[in-house]
Amino acid sequence: MIPLIKVKLGEEEKNAVMDVLNSGNLAQGPKVKQLEEEFAQLCGVKYAVAVNSGTAALHTALYTIGIKPGDEVITVPFTFVATANAIMMQGAKPIFVDIKEDTFNIDSEKIRNLITEKTKAILAVDLFGHPCEYDKLWNIANEFGLNIIEDSCQAVCAENNKGEKAGSLGDIAAFSFYATKNLITGEGGIITTNNKKYAELAKRFRHHGQSEQTNYEYRNLGYNYRMTDIMAAIGLCQIKKIKEMTKKRQKNAELFTAGLQNIKGIIPPIIKNDVIHVFHQYTIKITKDFSLTRDELIQRLNKTGIGTGIFYPKPLHLHPHFSKLGYKEGDFPVSEKISKEVLSLPINPHITEENIEKIIKVIKEVGER
Numbered sequence: 001m002i003p004l005i006k007v008k009l010g011e012e013e014k015n016a017v018m019d020v021l022n023s024g025n026l027a028q029g030p031k032v033k034q035l036e037e038e039f040a041q042l043c044g045v046k047y048a049v050a051v052n053s054g055t056a057a058l059h060t061a062l063y064t065i066g067i068k069p070g071d072e073v074i075t076v077p078f079t080f081v082a083t084a085n086a087i088m089m090q091g092a093k094p095i096f097v098d099i100k101e102d103t104f105n106i107d108s109e110k111i112r113n114l115i116t117e118k119t120k121a122i123l124a125v126d127l128f129g130h131p132c133e134y135d136k137l138w139n140i141a142n143e144f145g146l147n148i149i150e151d152s153c154q155a156v157c158a159e160n161n162k163g164e165k166a167g168s169l170g171d172i173a174a175f176s177f178y179a180t181k182n183l184i185t186g187e188g189g190i191i192t193t194n195n196k197k198y199a200e201l202a203k204r205f206r207h208h209g210q211s212e213q214t215n216y217e218y219r220n221l222g223y224n225y226r227m228t229d230i231m232a233a234i235g236l237c238q239i240k241k242i243k244e245m246t247k248k249r250q251k252n253a254e255l256f257t258a259g260l261q262n263i264k265g266i267i268p269p270i271i272k273n274d275v276i277h278v279f280h281q282y283t284i285k286i287t288k289d290f291s292l293t294r295d296e297l298i299q300r301l302n303k304t305g306i307g308t309g310i311f312y313p314k315p316l317h318l319h320p321h322f323s324k325l326g327y328k329e330g331d332f333p334v335s336e337k338i339s340k341e342v343l344s345l346p347i348n349p350h351i352t353e354e355n356i357e358k359i360i361k362v363i364k365e366v367g368e369r
């Protein structure tokens with residue numbers, strides 16, 4: 001079996017976890033602090049605040065920039081549900097905007113029409129590890145006085161074409177360290193920012209709104225979003241390996257793209273504007289021109305022992321939870337079309353070159369028939 005996702009931890013992680021267990025300090029402690037320092041450095045920002053999931057990171061980010069009930073936040077329907085749910089956790093409304101067909105990311109051309117007096121922020125998702133067009137987003141944000149939040153849950157170590165890292169491209173960013181992401185701690189997440197006030201508010205929010213100065217004095221509503229030192233110890237080992245693991249993903253993507261070029265009805269993912277794409281997923285599109293339907297291809301691949309994934313099978317606005325907000329089929333035609341075409345292939349750092357060739361061969365064989 002060639003699984004879509006393969007996670008391999010080393011002796012380093014096991015030893016690091018044992019050290020924490022032996023220390024007796026299981027809650028948020030020195031390892032979390034060290035993780036924050038090293039992760040901030042990795043992203044080229046001044047501050048990082050660790051929390052216990054990517055969802056918590058998004059919620060915290062929205063809180064720190066002051067999103068309140070009644071506000072509107074612009075985001076995409078073609079993303080993981082947590083992006084839009086975090087907006088609703090602050091009592092605000094997700095205002096969906098369609099994506100671009102080539103990068104799967106937010107279509108900045110379509111944002112202006114959606115801005116109202118209630119609009120406070122743009123929540124941009126660096127989907128599959130390809131950063132959004134932040135230059136264009138900043139032009140809009142500056143014109144209308146909006147904040148930009150980066151959902152970089154899939155984009156650790158991604159960069160724009162000026163060498164600026166994901167996590168430093170908005171006012172504040174959210175990352176996930178969930179068990180299948182590029183950098184993992186099991187569950188876990190972190191926010192990054194250059195804004196000291198946002199970092200302080202985030203620390204308050206993750207611990208019940210407790211004052212920075214006085215223990216057991218609470219200034220506002222907060223949550224228990226704290227990370228543990230056990231998680232942070234794994235994260236610190238992962239930071240040491242992330243550059244190498246990312247290079248493997250990029251190399252794998254190159255092999256796939258070279259092999260899947262010029263097959264009728266198969267469109268490999270692109271890297272636009274010379275950004276650094278970190279390929280959390282390697283997602284091809286299967287159009288009507290291909291000899292099989294997507295389902296037939298999946299079946300063929302599965303029969304050969306090749307795992308695949310569909311991210312995401314249905315855009316958010318078509319789920320009952322969001323259609324209640326007034327969205328309906330036809331509202332976001334690109335997201336709707338793309339969700340029927342996408343197929344993610346195994347790109348994890350542990351897949352062998354031979355297995356990549358095997359996957360390409362299966363697709364080519366059925367494609368040429």
Ligand SMILES: *Cc1c(COP(=O)(O)O)cnc(C)c1O
Pocket residue numbers: 053054055056079080082083125151153154176177178187188189
């Ligand atoms: C994984 C992910 C999240 C949520 O992260 P969790 O750690 O699972 O809470 C949010 N947004 C995107 C785009 C993600 O991929």
